[in-house]
Amino acid sequence: MEKQExxxxxxxxxxxxxxxxxxxxxxxxxxTYKIYIGGQFPRTESGRYYVAKNAEGKQLANVCLSSRKDxxxxxxxxxxxxxxxxxxxxxxxxxxxxxxxxxxxxxxxxFIEELMHQDSSKAKAEKEVNLAIDRLIYxxxxxxxFQQVFSAVNPVASSHFNFSVPEPTGVVSVIVPQNxxxxxxxxxxxxxxxxxxxxVVLASExxxxxxxxxxxxxxxxxMPGAVVNILTGKVAEHxxxxxxxxxxxxxxxxxxxxxxxxxxxxxxxxxxxxxxxxDSINWNTDEGQSPYFIMDTQEIKxxxxxxxxxxxxxxxx
Amino acid sequence: xxxxxxxxxxxxxxxxxxxxxxxxxDTSWSYAPAPESKSAATIKPQYDLFxxxxxxxxxxxxxxxxxxPANEEKISQVSEANTADVDKAVxxxxxxxxxxxxxxxxKERAKYVFRIARMIQERARELAIIESxxxxxxxxxxxxxxxxxxxxxxxxxxxxxxxxxYAFPNRNTxxxxxxxxxxxxxxxxxxxxxKIAPALATGNTVVLKPAETTPLTALKLAEIIQESGLPNxxxxxxxxxxxxxxxxxxxPDINKIAFTGSTDVGKIIQRxxxxxxxxxxxxxxxxxxxxxxxxxxxxxxxEGVINGIYFNQGHVCCAGSRLYVQExxxxxxxxxxxDRIESLIVGDPLDKNTDIGAIxxxxxxxxxxxxxxxxxxxxxxxxxxxxxxxxxxxxxxxTIFTNVAQSARIAQEEIFGPVLAILTFRTDDEVIEKANxxxxxxxxxxxxxxxxxxxxxxxxxxxxxxxxxxxxxxDPSSPFGGYKESGFGREGGLHGLSAYVSLTN
Numbered sequence: 001m002e003k004q005e006x007x008x009x010x011x012x013x014x015x016x017x018x019x020x021x022x023x024x025x026x027x028x029x030x031x032t033y034k035i036y037i038g039g040q041f042p043r044t045e046s047g048r049y050y051v052a053k054n055a056e057g058k059q060l061a062n063v064c065l066s067s068r069k070d071x072x073x074x075x076x077x078x079x080x081x082x083x084x085x086x087x088x089x090x091x092x093x094x095x096x097x098x099x100x101x102x103x104x105x106x107x108x109x110x111f112i113e114e115l116m117h118q119d120s121s122k123a124k125a126e127k128e129v130n131l132a133i134d135r136l137i138y139x140x141x142x143x144x145x146f147q148q149v150f151s152a153v154n155p156v157a158s159s160h161f162n163f164s165v166p167e168p169t170g171v172v173s174v175i176v177p178q179n180x181x182x183x184x185x186x187x188x189x190x191x192x193x194x195x196x197x198x199x200v201v202l203a204s205e206x207x208x209x210x211x212x213x214x215x216x217x218x219x220x221x222x223m224p225g226a227v228v229n230i231l232t233g234k235v236a237e238h239x240x241x242x243x244x245x246x247x248x249x250x251x252x253x254x255x256x257x258x259x260x261x262x263x264x265x266x267x268x269x270x271x272x273x274x275x276x277x278x279d280s281i282n283w284n285t286d287e288g289q290s291p292y293f294i295m296d297t298q299e300i301k302x303x304x305x306x307x308x309x310x311x312x313x314x315x316x317x
Numbered sequence: 318x319x320x321x322x323x324x325x326x327x328x329x330x331x332x333x334x335x336x337x338x339x340x341x342x343d344t345s346w347s348y349a350p351a352p353e354s355k356s357a358a359t360i361k362p363q364y365d366l367f368x369x370x371x372x373x374x375x376x377x378x379x380x381x382x383x384x385x386p387a388n389e390e391k392i393s394q395v396s397e398a399n400t401a402d403v404d405k406a407v408x409x410x411x412x413x414x415x416x417x418x419x420x421x422x423x424k425e426r427a428k429y430v431f432r433i434a435r436m437i438q439e440r441a442r443e444l445a446i447i448e449s450x451x452x453x454x455x456x457x458x459x460x461x462x463x464x465x466x467x468x469x470x471x472x473x474x475x476x477x478x479x480x481x482x483y484a485f486p487n488r489n490t491x492x493x494x495x496x497x498x499x500x501x502x503x504x505x506x507x508x509x510x511x512k513i514a515p516a517l518a519t520g521n522t523v524v525l526k527p528a529e530t531t532p533l534t535a536l537k538l539a540e541i542i543q544e545s546g547l548p549n550x551x552x553x554x555x556x557x558x559x560x561x562x563x564x565x566x567x568x569p570d571i572n573k574i575a576f577t578g579s580t581d582v583g584k585i586i587q588r589x590x591x592x593x594x595x596x597x598x599x600x601x602x603x604x605x606x607x608x609x610x611x612x613x614x615x616x617x618x619x620e621g622v623i624n625g626i627y628f629n630q631g632h633v634c635c636a637g638s639r640l641y642v643q644e645x646x647x648x649x650x651x652x653x654x655x656d657r658i659e660s661l662i663v664g665d666p667l668d669k670n671t672d673i674g675a676i677x678x679x680x681x682x683x684x685x686x687x688x689x690x691x692x693x694x695x696x697x698x699x700x701x702x703x704x705x706x707x708x709x710x711x712x713x714x715x716t717i718f719t720n721v722a723q724s725a726r727i728a729q730e731e732i733f734g735p736v737l738a739i740l741t742f743r744t745d746d747e748v749i750e751k752a753n754x755x756x757x758x759x760x761x762x763x764x765x766x767x768x769x770x771x772x773x774x775x776x777x778x779x780x781x782x783x784x785x786x787x788x789x790x791x792d793p794s795s796p797f798g799g800y801k802e803s804g805f806g807r808e809g810g811l812h813g814l815s816a817y818v819s820l821t822n
Binding site: 155 | 469486487488580583584585587588590591592599601756771775779780781782783784785786787790792794795796797798800801802803804805807810811812820822
């Protein structure tokens with residue numbers, strides 16, 4: 001945040017009790033950018049921080065440099081929330097995503113301002129926020145539809161009713177795009193949670209402000225705590241932890257760094273984690289949204305159920 | 318062939334009053350041998366590698382024996398493909414992909430795959446005999462399940478070839494290129510079909526390696542493919558052990574790896590392809606929970622449990638190897654299971670009466686024996702059928718463990734043999750917790766008369782295939798594959814197509 005010069009200002013109360021300004025300028029209240037775990041906004045347990053700066057080197061904020069312990073706490077929280085969230089009615093999940101869009105719309109100005117602090121032009125920032133809102137609406141609508149599109153009733157030869165449906169894969173760790181710090185974040189986590197997964201997210205390292213503020217949007221949109229957990233910190237430090245945690249089912253990484261990608265694939269083998277690299281997607285276009293993103297973090301479950309053959313001569317009418 | 322009677326070993330702790338009529342199969346009934354004739358099968362004394370539509374000698378000039386696990390006699394010898402052979406096969410597959418297969422019209426592609434399906438049907442009896450000879454599985458299973466299902470799989474996927482635009486809404490599909498496929502020894506021909514059929518239908522070419530203990534039906538399939546007139550190099554079949562598999566996985570010109578086998582090897586493959594653009598699907602191990610509630614039709618459930626664990630000697634990744642029985646009916650179910658395993662006929666795989674054939678290899682038999690020992694050391698009670706076993710070959714009596722702890726290794730680790738671990742539970746929540754307490758998630762089963770309970774259970778169990786009041790059912794149109802450490806990707810059905818295509822806008 002822009003630090004304001006502190007003028008020699010003080011408040012005094014006149015005899016009749018009316019506030020009297022002795023300085024023309026009000027001191028701005030700065031926000032502490034904290035992380036978001038289990039529906040709470042703690043500081044990192046490590047007490048560490050880093051300074052997020054814009055392109056001109058101007059300080060944006062002291063940001064939590066989350067630790068491995070923070071990540072582990074977040075995974076515990078996300079796992080705890082998985083049963084409840086995946087069992088919500090799909091319709092209800094859709095309503096909550098829609099509510100997120102409403103909340104984001106209402107705080108548009110704040111996000112535009114933050115994006116501009118993070119080097120965006122006003123026009124670009126407005127476009128990014130609008131796209132982010134619309135993307136949430138897009139996935140809100142998919143919550144109770146993708147299952148129909150990607151399910152099947154399978155015509156097996158034996159006397160069974162057999163059907164296959166998508167189910168969420170579990171806890172997903174996500175390292176969001178480093179640019180498009182709001183739109184990228186929304187585009188990647190919306191399909192994950194629309195499908196009933198819970199997630200732990202590492203915000204853009206250089207542009208973390210919107211991610212933390214977006215946590216406030218999530219927090220005020222009837223989303224159960226711990227469905228989305230957002231950490232700030234260093235990608236290089238977190239990337240190995242995100243992919244080798246044994247209670248994480250899938251990992252999404254959005255950068256092209258081939259060394260990190262290789263490391264992630266290797267470590268993912270520990271518990272046969274599903275790994276996805278969204279490294280060449282233009283989030284500003286329709287390419288950045290599709291129900292196939294939802295399907296990446298879904299498992300197909302097939303159920304067999306016998307069909308009785310008694311009196312099964314078939315309807316003749 | 319349980320002809321010799323052993324002393325009754327049923328003097329254990331569990332002696333409930335049985336309210337069912339006990340069938341004394343071993344004394345009152347005996348079956349005359351009904352062996353299938355080997356004469357209906359032609360097996361060459363030696364097999365080369367099937368590369369680019371021809372049989373070629375391995376670069377190493379090395380061959381290894383494939384034996385009949387029921388009598389340890391050599392059946393034939395097959396080539397050991399090394400890196401140079403694999404390279405030759407991949408080049409043939411690449412060439413066939415670029416020059417022929419990706420250009421051919423989908424309609425014609427379909428007809429080739431249909432033709433393969435038909436030719437498997439025509440040679441079904443021969444394939445079934447060879448499958449049982451080479452792998453040890455009962456002829457009844459290879460005849461009635463493996464071979465027809467393999468043919469059906471080709472038939473099912475053939476029809477998809479020219480209809481892919483209906484499978485992926487709002488997307489176009491493109492084949493991936495050359496698929497390297499590595500398959501296990503438990504369903505040799507069927508696994509080859511599961512791998513090859515969708516790959517061909519979607520326009521990919523194939524280098525396939527069958528397991529080293531069961532290479533023969535894949536090589537017979539190569540003969541069929543040659544006979545079918547499929548363009549040269551579209552399917553290449555190379556034999557060998559782990560090193561051959563590694564050569565496929567590590568070959569730089571392969572676009573896709575499809576593997577069915579153990580979770581350990583699956584993890585090695587996942588690591589090996591790191592840093593490449595190879596796509597991968599893995600069908601790995603399992604430790605399926607099979608749950609019997611007190612309201613279940615118990616006799617049917619017992620049959621389902623028997624089929625779930627003793628089908629194919631328990632060499633089934635989705636075998637129902639962890640049985641959870643509700644406490645109120647546990648004694649009764651255990652009694653019935655013990656009676657039922659007495660009646661299973663263990664012996665000559667080629668005998669049409671045989672229920673349980675030979676263990677696939679000496680190595681696998683040792684693994685099973687290791688787990689029997691572990692189970693006893695962990696304090697579980699072991700019961701085995703009293704059947705006699707043939708003198709030669711690899712055999713294991715159908716086995717049941719009771720008093721098994723949730724944390725016991727025989728309840729947590731995949732044994733891949735005819736060994737059932739029985740645990741008990743009281744409430745729905747308890748059994749869900751226990752059933753899902755596994756790194757695996759391939760399959761599960763539930764037995765109850767109550768429909769709403771079935772769907773509660775099938776929804777809450779974290780597994781890819783769930784059988785309600787049935788077990789071990791398969792169909793080409795039904796997707797199969799796991800959650801968690803049982804792998805990812807699906808085989809079979811519409812969902813099985815996505816393993817072999819990339820989607821474009």
